[in-house]
Amino acid sequence: MHNFDKLCLNKQINRALVFANFSxxxxxxxxxxxxxxxxxxxxxxxxxxxxxxxxxxxxxIHNITLDTSRYQKKSCKTIIIAPTRELATQVFENAKLFSKxxxxxxxxxxxxxxxxxxLKSLEKGVDIxxxxxxxxxxxxRSGGLTLSSTKTxxxxxxxxxxxxGFMPDIKKIHKxxxxxxxxxxxxxTMLDQVKNIALNFLNNHKEVNLSPKATPIEKIKQKVxxxxxxxxxxxxxxxxxEHKIFQSIIFTRTKKRADNLAKALCKNDINSxxxxxxxxxxxxxxxxxxxxxxxxxxxxxxxxxxxxIDIKDIMFIINYDLPMQxxxxxxxxxxSARAGKEGTAISxxxxxxxxxxxxxxxxxxxxxxxxxxxxxxxxxxxDDNSTVKKKRTIKNKxxxxxxxxxxxxxxxxxxxxxxxxxxx
Ligand code: ADP
Ligand code: MG
Numbered sequence: 001m002h003n004f005d006k007l008c009l010n011k012q013i014n015r016a017l018v019f020a021n022f023s024x025x026x027x028x029x030x031x032x033x034x035x036x037x038x039x040x041x042x043x044x045x046x047x048x049x050x051x052x053x054x055x056x057x058x059x060x061i062h063n064i065t066l067d068t069s070r071y072q073k074k075s076c077k078t079i080i081i082a083p084t085r086e087l088a089t090q091v092f093e094n095a096k097l098f099s100k101x102x103x104x105x106x107x108x109x110x111x112x113x114x115x116x117x118x119l120k121s122l123e124k125g126v127d128i129x130x131x132x133x134x135x136x137x138x139x140x141r142s143g144g145l146t147l148s149s150t151k152t153x154x155x156x157x158x159x160x161x162x163x164x165g166f167m168p169d170i171k172k173i174h175k176x177x178x179x180x181x182x183x184x185x186x187x188x189t190m191l192d193q194v195k196n197i198a199l200n201f202l203n204n205h206k207e208v209n210l211s212p213k214a215t216p217i218e219k220i221k222q223k224v225x226x227x228x229x230x231x232x233x234x235x236x237x238x239x240x241x242e243h244k245i246f247q248s249i250i251f252t253r254t255k256k257r258a259d260n261l262a263k264a265l266c267k268n269d270i271n272s273x274x275x276x277x278x279x280x281x282x283x284x285x286x287x288x289x290x291x292x293x294x295x296x297x298x299x300x301x302x303x304x305x306x307x308x309i310d311i312k313d314i315m316f317i318i319n320y321d322l323p324m325q326x327x328x329x330x331x332x333x334x335x336s337a338r339a340g341k342e343g344t345a346i347s348x349x350x351x352x353x354x355x356x357x358x359x360x361x362x363x364x365x366x367x368x369x370x371x372x373x374x375x376x377x378x379x380x381x382x383d384d385n386s387t388v389k390k391k392r393t394i395k396n397k398x399x400x401x402x403x404x405x406x407x408x409x410x411x412x413x414x415x416x417x418x419x420x421x422x423x424x
Pocket of ligand 2: 156
């Protein structure tokens, strides 16, 4: 693929790309950037970690350099909306990075912090707002923000933004924009029913869909462990020890389970902290930063960390509980194997989660390798794909069913022993 020069972006953006060590555009960047530069509405779908942020940020910054219109007070030329404060902050940092050599006014509008400084920064008008829907709506309601002269709106993680929870705010935000506007939707998963909703917001749009089936990125080695609910903790500890995992995001179903698990792991000298929406924003920032710099080894998170968060070199994602919505699985495991790197996702599935597993497999279009043996040997399977093929795994066998015939029991035991021998 050619380098960024061919995309005819502003020279100062190209300088920033060199600074950021971006030498070639990714496929989604190559395909999306021209459409955004042309001010088309765009629906972009591409797998996790493939560079969707720069795909919209770079041409938006370029278009702003060409926009000579005056700043309107309390307004912005482009608004970018993301579902969580952390993701909005990350996108904001990206915008700052790529406009490093330009004079562009950027403002971050998220909840959990004082609104006054945000209002002040909006006073004279800005180029780009990056924010979360709740706080953006607060400012619109209070008269601190008006979108009547905004030309471009981006919804990152668009399918979630069009979900029931966010929809009322998104509708209102969209209504307060001028009729002539550019709408950009980006996501890694776009189920058909959500796409129909998305189409109502788009006008003559260009679609780039590199991941029609909502599949996890191929670089992620995925594995399911059929386990009893009561064995999850000991299994987790064993996996951490066996594979010498020193950094991982472990996803739980609820905030309480995240808290409890973090406590239990800390008791076992496993350096962990829970991360969820009930924590104060200052705590959330501190925990996430510690995790990013490696001071914290295990982030025990709810789905607040499932989408968009880009932390370099996370090798392991563990689903302590399977997610309630199948597409969240794709996003969770996509926190690893980013920007072409490798990753491993291990998911626990207890007897109450079997339907969730089925839904995930239906969505991604293939069966996940599942195991019941005590000791996994991921290292071996990572190193040698041919041995993975040879390895006998038990595909979705009802391991936890109470009643089982003796022959079935023997068969499973035999398989377990085989795997054990293999692993030893
Ligand atoms: P997505 O939104 O598709 O999940 P991101 O935009 O968060 O992906 O990008 C994933 C990672 O890839 C980030 O760390 C980003 O800096 C890096 N990246 C994106 N595009 C490029 C590129 N062209 N060259 C090098 N690294 C890139
Ligand atoms: Mg993203």
